[in-house]
Amino acid sequence: MAVTGKLLGASLAVAVAALLPSHPRAQDIKIGGIFDLTGVTADVGKPFQQGVIDAVAFVNENGGVNGKKIALVGVDYGYKIDQARAAYKRLVNDEKVVLIQGWGTGDTEALKEFVTQDKIPYFSGSFAAPLSDPAKFPYNFFVAPTYSDQLRAWLAWVKKDWGSKPGTAKVAFMFGDNAYGRAPIAAGKAYAKEIGVDVVDEEVLPPNFQDATSQLLTMKQKAVDYAYINVTTSGVRLVLGDAKKLGLGIKFGSNPYGFSEILVAVAGPLAEGVTGVMPDVPYGDPVPAMKNVEAMHQRFRPSEKGDTMYVRGFSYVLVWSEALKRADKAGQLNGPGIKAAAETLRDFSTGGLTQPVSYTSTDHRPTTTTAIYQIKGGKLVKVAEYTLPRKPDWLGL
């Protein structure tokens, strides 16, 4: 009897909550969030979303946007493009958001027409190079070096790691057959040729793959020394496990969504020696802003472990809330105003969480400096940092 009473009470509470409308105050700034919490990239999408939510709370508690609070309207789109589109239409037409915190490569590129037409600044979790070219994607921004620049930096590390051994390093690329997977490959191949590294193999990893043995065996046949894995953390874990089973001595590197404390947690000793590109510092790194990040994480998620994806989400909010502040000061708290305000950022500091961020009206690459980290003894250790030239012909590639 008591159980059914509690159940009834709980369901009544839910029903009441469902019927009560939410009323953000008139001066709240509505920001849309399109996150992946249940789709194929949920392993990194969830901590990113947590970082965004907590950072919004942090900004609101510390003066907001010149006194106004940010109201984040978040949606989970499960990495499905049509859901992203429906969410976008609702956020822009019905919720009237002024900025969107987006996520995936495929959907960000799919929304390009609408974003440009509606003039909504769109900060994507995707660092695909075409998105950094304002000539093609005027309203798109992100907070990291492009995927292409990051791959170039990793290839530079490969060249250094190969050192003075005879011959040239043999590199393979492993990626999913989608926009996100293929984003940096062409740029990587071109740069490898430039610096004298051999790209001998490209392997496609099917979606939701559980086994990479056949791809790894082909790579073994081609005597590959280094391999760059361009999927997400769970995919990297699978490849590392299969490589160990086959007894391969390949040195693996990963893109910024496959390499984090999460990889260490799921792969354990398999991840030793794996390198990765990290646009954000590891969680807990002694940089000035980390104490704020840790404070918010401890407050809202004390039972979970923090990771660099959380830091990434946090850093995004620091950047676009700064753009909001500048736009508000100029009295232009609308799409074009926020875009213009973002383009005034020059070496904007996120308190050490990322490289300093700069946008101009002709170049939305925030930075061209990439840090390479390696897993040593279960910890993420920085081993190199490369600043690539800000070449105009690399813009968008």
Place this chain on the structure above:
Amino acid sequence: MRCGDFRESYSEDMAIFDSRLPRVLLGLLLALLAALPAFATTYWLDVLNRIFIAIIAATGLNIVTGFTGLISLGTAAFLAVGGYTTAALAGKAGLPFFVVVPLSGAVAALVGLVFGIPSLRLKGLYLAVATLAAHYVVEFTVTHWDSMTGGVNGISVPAARAGGLALGDDRHIYYLILVLLVGLLFFAKNLFRTKVGKAFVAIRDHDISAEVMGVNVFRYKLLAFAVSSFYIGVAGSLLAYQARIISPENFPITVAIDYLGMVIIGGLGSILGSIYGAIFITLLPELLRLGNDALAAHWPAAMGLFSQFKSIVFGLVVVLFLMFEPDGMAARWHHVKNYWKLYPFSY
């Protein structure tokens, strides 16, 4: 309430609606749908457009699976063929809406014909797996034929052009989709009053008897695939016009499974079933999202909760329908209607 059925001529016997009331109500419904854009928000118009497109594709799938008994997992493939043909014809060739849509349907019908050939020797689950091949072949072609389809980055589709006007808005394209929907549903309903439709049903009921009776089973099976793929291709074309940009990620295998779910839940072998199933499956994520948003407004941490339920609810609903109402929502509707028609008698 009417009681009893008095048919005094063949045309009365074959009529779709047996009294005036359904015709009047249908007219009112169409009038309401036509007036909707005046007061609906853009978001709900987008949902309605997606529902209409789903109804067209579900009708197509029902023609081949529900009426002809040939299980097909190629829905996503034919949607993709329709969509990409539209991108090519409207984008590269710049043809208007009323030329592109039938052509896209025709191309999809041709592809459907090719992948329907295994139906000569295969039935049931074996045919289903053979149609799965259609899905993967089309997916591969679309991902790698970069010059035509834009590969993994997708391809953008210009706004629909009809009568010299560019109709890119959800509000304008709504009318185009509605007109096509009504026309195609009317055609489908009438198809099963003709010799061709009855041949389809005969094949479903017992193909060997049908062959013995003189129905050229292979020819009609291919025709079923062609007609079904035409419908699905048209739906894919409208999808391309509505989404304005399509990529291989728009057509995963889960789309084919969703459509099978639609026709099962709605009712196999019933046009009304396709309508109900399409509405239900398309609205399901919206309803879950509304519940989720209401909760998340008060507890932001609950944001991801309901989305995970979508897959569970979908599977649960399919299982429950198969257990308690295998003929789908359309059958349940007929039971309700008959209850009131025959009241107070039970039969």
